Amino acid sequence: MDAVTTHNSTDFDALASLVACGLLHPQAKLVLPTRVNPNVKAFLSIHKDLFAFASAKEVTGATVENLFVVDTNQWKRIDKLSSLKGKVGRVHVWDHHGAETDMAPAFECEASVGACTTLLVEQLKEKGAVITPMQATLFLAGIYEDTGNLTFPSTTSRDAYAVAYLLEHNGELDVLENFLRPAYGPKQKDLLNEMIGKAQRIKVNGHAIAICQLELAGHAFGLSLVVHMARDILNVDAAFAIFTEPEQKRSIVIGRSGVDSIDVGAMMRVMGGGGHPSAGSAMLKDVDNPAGVQEWVLELLKDNRRSVVQIGDLMSFPVESFAPETTMEEAAQKLKDRGFSGMPVVDDGVLVGILSIRDVEKAKSGSQKKQPVKAFMARNIFTAPPDMSVPRAARLMVKYDIGRIPVVENGKLIGIFTRSDAMLYYYDLLPE
Numbered sequence: 001m002d003a004v005t006t007h008n009s010t011d012f013d014a015l016a017s018l019v020a021c022g023l024l025h026p027q028a029k030l031v032l033p034t035r036v037n038p039n040v041k042a043f044l045s046i047h048k049d050l051f052a053f054a055s056a057k058e059v060t061g062a063t064v065e066n067l068f069v070v071d072t073n074q075w076k077r078i079d080k081l082s083s084l085k086g087k088v089g090r091v092h093v094w095d096h097h098g099a100e101t102d103m104a105p106a107f108e109c110e111a112s113v114g115a116c117t118t119l120l121v122e123q124l125k126e127k128g129a130v131i132t133p134m135q136a137t138l139f140l141a142g143i144y145e146d147t148g149n150l151t152f153p154s155t156t157s158r159d160a161y162a163v164a165y166l167l168e169h170n171g172e173l174d175v176l177e178n179f180l181r182p183a184y185g186p187k188q189k190d191l192l193n194e195m196i197g198k199a200q201r202i203k204v205n206g207h208a209i210a211i212c213q214l215e216l217a218g219h220a221f222g223l224s225l226v227v228h229m230a231r232d233i234l235n236v237d238a239a240f241a242i243f244t245e246p247e248q249k250r251s252i253v254i255g256r257s258g259v260d261s262i263d264v265g266a267m268m269r270v271m272g273g274g275g276h277p278s279a280g281s282a283m284l285k286d287v288d289n290p291a292g293v294q295e296w297v298l299e300l301l302k303d304n305r306r307s308v309v310q311i312g313d314l315m316s317f318p319v320e321s322f323a324p325e326t327t328m329e330e331a332a333q334k335l336k337d338r339g340f341s342g343m344p345v346v347d348d349g350v351l352v353g354i355l356s357i358r359d360v361e362k363a364k365s366g367s368q369k370k371q372p373v374k375a376f377m378a379r380n381i382f383t384a385p386p387d388m389s390v391p392r393a394a395r396l397m398v399k400y401d402i403g404r405i406p407v408v409e410n411g412k413l414i415g416i417f418t419r420s421d422a423m424l425y426y427y428d429l430l431p432e
């Protein structure tokens with residue numbers, strides 16, 4: 001006999017991997033552990049007829065030739081089938097947790113992907129296996145749950161490709177919505193309460209910081225939402241939570257910042273993760289000493305002031321500009337040649353206005369085209385100092401619907417900060 005099984009406290013990734021592995025080995029019996037997660041239970045209560053599960057007894061009472069173990073690689077995690085230890089012909093393992101296996105497998109597929117399901121979907125794709133819409137939906141649930149809808153730092157491009165493949169096979173996203181845990185449920189509520197209770201308040205560089213260490217049992221959804229809410233409730237400039245999963249020997253750091261001078265994304269990049277200035281996370285494998293991680297976070301916070309990128313670092317210069325006496329005709333030609341939507345007007349180094357394409361279009365008649373730009377330029381202009389933070393400049397560009405901000409220091413125009421400069425920052429394309 002051949003059998004497939006997975007870990008106790010079965011989540012969607014485990015169930016999906018189990019079913020997918022069953023598709024690869026149709027002769028094998030599928031054994032579900034006794035304890036399954038509540039949302040998986042809810043899913044099974046409706047879909048159970050679609051799967052033919054065998055009892056553990058049926059399998060442990062037989063001679064097992066091949067045992068396929070998915071989403072774990074530990075004997076102690078597979079419930080009743082752990083009694084097969086030392087009695088099976090060959091063990092085959094599919095896992096993504098990165099832990100050392102104690103199952104002495106004849107075959108092992110272990111990769112750093114967000115969901116174990118991804119590995120099996122890749123295999124199904126390679127074999128050209130037929131996947132029904134219902135199966136595709138279950139597999140999507142597995143990947144979405146383990147990757148937090150492809151947002152967890154553990155997510156890889158392979159997970160996203162697998163999702164794309166499953167969508168091609170008519171996986172139903174609206175079904176998922178009903179079964180995947182809501183982002184803020186009882187578990188998140190407990191974590192939030194724990195975080196608020198345990199958080200230490202620390203002053204760093206004049207900022208109020210909350211930081212705490214929490215232990216996670218099993219995968220939890222919505223961790224970033226929890227940290228986000230905690231920052232609001234604790235009313236601090238930035239909040240950090242260090243979640244440790246002792247069983248997986250790893251820690252997840254999640255940060256949220258509400259001030260421009262604390263760039264969480266930059267901090268998390270140093271820790272091997274990533275994110276945006278206001279939100280970021282890092283997954284630390286083989287790290288289960290939260291105190292050490294906390295120290296690291298605090299060190300980075302102290303350094304952060306220096307690492308904050310200012311618009312002066314990203315602005316373009318020297319700036320091409322018009323003199324006030326430039327004719328509208330010349331100006332129109334220059335904007336067209338350069339492909340600019342506007343240019344500053346500078347008088348002896350001092351910014352006096354901005355001429356945009358919109359202004360150029362106003363000069364229709366021949367005599368208007370001969371007039372100087374100072375007659376048409378906008379004089380009421382928004383400028384910024386070079387030490388303004390990028391997020392603040394970006395917010396101002398959105399608020400005032402402007403694509404470029406002249407950067408002015410001591411009354412002189414020293415550069416121009418554009419939307420594309422802001423993009424460099426947000427998409428992490430900054431030169432090292």
Ligand SMILES: [Mn+2]
Nearest residue numbers: 013071116146
């Ligand atoms: Mn998993």
